[in-house]
Amino acid sequence: MSGAAEDLSIGQVAERTGLSVHTLRFYEREGILANAVRRGAGGRRLYSEDDVEWLRLCVILRASGMPLPAIRAYTDLVRQGAGTERERLDLLRRHREDVIAQIDRLTRCLDLITFKVGVYEDHLDRGPAEHVCGASSPPERTPRNQRAASAQ
Amino acid sequence: MSGAAEDLSIGQVAERTGLSVHTLRFYEREGILANAVRRGAGGRRLYSEDDVEWLRLCVILRASGMPLPAIRAYTDLVRQGAGTERERLDLLRRHREDVIAQIDRLTRCLDLITFKVGVYEDHLDRGPAEHVCGASSPPERTPRNQRAASAQ
DNA sequence: GCTTGCCCTAGAGCCGACTCTAGAACCTAG
């Protein structure tokens, strides 16, 4: 499936991955391509659809905060071929946990920020109250009801 | 409430905010303190509990990806005092949207990673299948049932 | 035959956010 023999230029790959051509070359130097890029006339890089798929995976890993060295480690495992599946799975699982942790952290931040937004909304549509400061923990989840909260 | 007259040293503030003393001085230079730090004997910084609260808020904003210039902007508004509440609210609301967007992105990444983990689990406990590649979109949400998927 | 556009390499530059260094002052305990 999908294994057409269409060769793609670096510019085309940039278009379909959202990465810049600079970044594509940079990733290659960093060892972040599952299979070595072939070269065409004049030394130009030739990419396959598989390369694009691989890069899209890399984009997702990056977007979820995986550092380049970790992506390189994963790439190395893939390049080593069969027998490294267990390690790849472990690596992905660890990253998965990491992403979950990130989401948790962000969600907790979001709660506090939402609380703070609530405090300001109160403050603005019921006239100024006393002073209004730090990150004071959402005391009991009722921004629109109580007046001890910070609005700095 | 809580407004004791206890002065805190930079080291104590570092402890209770989780920031390093270096970072505290750095933030100060960057204009990220709602009220100017007082100085004690020998020019040493004296922080109040309010400063700690403020810094905790900054930590949350940073942890949720707000860049220092935006935090400085917010700090400036706070320093200008009453009358800037609308702007502060807007700034916080924008950040709130941003955090929600981050969580969305991460959640989408998580789905793909989870899918990929599923593919590897399949692959490992039902013996190797064909080749296994990019980020191929979770075709119909059934990792453990279908065998077209990528395991690179 | 010349411009335009895409591509090449090696290496430098940039940005954000810290992080650390050097050299010196002060305070407290032994």
Added chain:
DNA sequence: CTAGGTTCTAGAGTCGGCTCTAGGGCAAGC
């Protein structure tokens, strides 16, 4: 009196992840 710990300043260094520059090649179209 001295050693250890904390703090001070100004400024340099680090790190991750790009991003760009210089200088050049090649191919297609006017």
